[in-house]
Amino acid sequence: MSRANSxxxxxTDAAPxxxxxxxxxxxxxxxRLCVEGPLSITSLSDGAPVTxxxxxxxxxxxxxxxxxxxxxxxxxxxxxxxxxRLRKAxxxxxxxxxxxDAAIGRLKAFVEEE
Amino acid sequence: MSRANSxxxxxTDAAPxxxxxxxxxxxxxxxRLCVEGPLSITSLSDGAPVTxxxxxxxxxxxxxxxxxxxxxxxxxxxxxxxxxRLRKAxxxxxxxxxxxDAAIGRLKAFVEEE
DNA sequence: CGTATATGCAACCCAAGGGTTGCATATACG
DNA sequence: CGTATATGCAACCCTTGGGTTGCATATACG
Numbered sequence: 001m002s003r004a005n006s007x008x009x010x011x012t013d014a015a016p017x018x019x020x021x022x023x024x025x026x027x028x029x030x031x032r033l034c035v036e037g038p039l040s041i042t043s044l045s046d047g048a049p050v051t052x053x054x055x056x057x058x059x060x061x062x063x064x065x066x067x068x069x070x071x072x073x074x075x076x077x078x079x080x081x082x083x084x085r086l087r088k089a090x091x092x093x094x095x096x097x098x099x100x101d102a103a104i105g106r107l108k109a110f111v112e113e114e
Numbered sequence: 115m116s117r118a119n120s121x122x123x124x125x126t127d128a129a130p131x132x133x134x135x136x137x138x139x140x141x142x143x144x145x146r147l148c149v150e151g152p153l154s155i156t157s158l159s160d161g162a163p164v165t166x167x168x169x170x171x172x173x174x175x176x177x178x179x180x181x182x183x184x185x186x187x188x189x190x191x192x193x194x195x196x197x198x199r200l201r202k203a204x205x206x207x208x209x210x211x212x213x214x215d216a217a218i219g220r221l222k223a224f225v226e227e228e
Numbered sequence: 229c230g231t232a233t234a235t236g237c238a239a240c241c242c243a244a245g246g247g248t249t250g251c252a253t254a255t256a257c258g
Numbered sequence: 259c260g261t262a263t264a265t266g267c268a269a270c271c272c273t274t275g276g277g278t279t280g281c282a283t284a285t286a287c288g
Contacts, residue, residue, distance in 0.1 A: 011142075011145050012142055012145070014135070014141060015135070015136055018133075018135040018136035019132075019133070021128070022130070022132035022135070022136040025246085027129045027132070030210060031126070034210055034217055035213045036217070040265095041264075042263085042265085050246085050247065050248090052264090053247075053248070053249085053265095053267095056266080057245090072265090074254095074255065076263090081214060083214055090207045090208070093203055093207065094204070096144060096200065097200050099145065099149045100195060100197055102149075103148055103150070137275095137276085139276085154234075156233085156234060156235085164276085164277065165279085167278070168277055170235080171275090188284095188286070189233070189234050189284065189285040189286065191234085191235070191236095
């Protein structure tokens with residue numbers, strides 16, 4: 001089942017990425033940025049149940065995890081998704097489920113061997 | 115790119131799952147359970163840099179996220195992975211990256227239309 | 229039955245994280 | 259130039275979460 005699974009990174013490296021995705025507000029930001037493309041901070045704050053400052057903090061958290069990137073254009077800073085890290089997160093989950101598949105395979109082989 | 119993507123769940127539902135995976139200790143537990151199969155708490159604690167109680171807490175956190183399940187056998191409780199949730203987490207990431215792909219597609223179409 | 233092993237429960241500690249308010253700063257625009 | 263808009267910075271609050279220690283409980287085993 002594993003998709004093109006390039007990096008053979010240590011699985012535990014994924015923790016910060018998952019942690020970044022593990023917040024509803026941030027996940028919603030990621031989703032919006034994916035769907036609507038690059039947006040300014042105020043745009044992202046519109047309709048959000050929290051303050052603009054909170055949004056800023058979350059964006060910085062996403063940036064720290066390498067999931068998003070913001071650049072200043074004039075008086076507003078535009079944020080966009082960093083797709084590479086998203087792919088990498090998928091790779092991590094694939095690694096884990098591959099391990100699980102392999103374990104199932106070994107178990108089945110062991111049982112049938114009896 | 116999207117794999118067999120069954121559930122059309124709200125993306126934000128994924129947050130608790132990612133949050134559960136967003137801790138190095140827990141991610142290591144998940145990995146070990148995938149590779150080595152069902153294990154007892156003390157087995158999982160052996161070699162870990164933290165206390166058995168800490169491991170127990172993390173296992174309960176994984177259980178709360180639906181990622182693992184423990185059943186008591188005699189005097190020890192054996193923990194195993196709940197693969198369904200793992201698949202679901204993959205589905206979430208697929209949803210997000212699909213959205214991103216779609217956005218790219220639209221952008222490209224828009225540019226070429228000019 | 230007595231002891232060692234495997235967990236569970238509970239209280240407690242402390243740092244991190246999400247959220248807010250208030251104010252400063254910088255850029256667009258008439 | 260003056261004003262409105264878009265952000266940045268910093269201090270502060272409070273809850274959550276990871277981790278620990280101490281003790282109770284239950285089961286395997288000689």
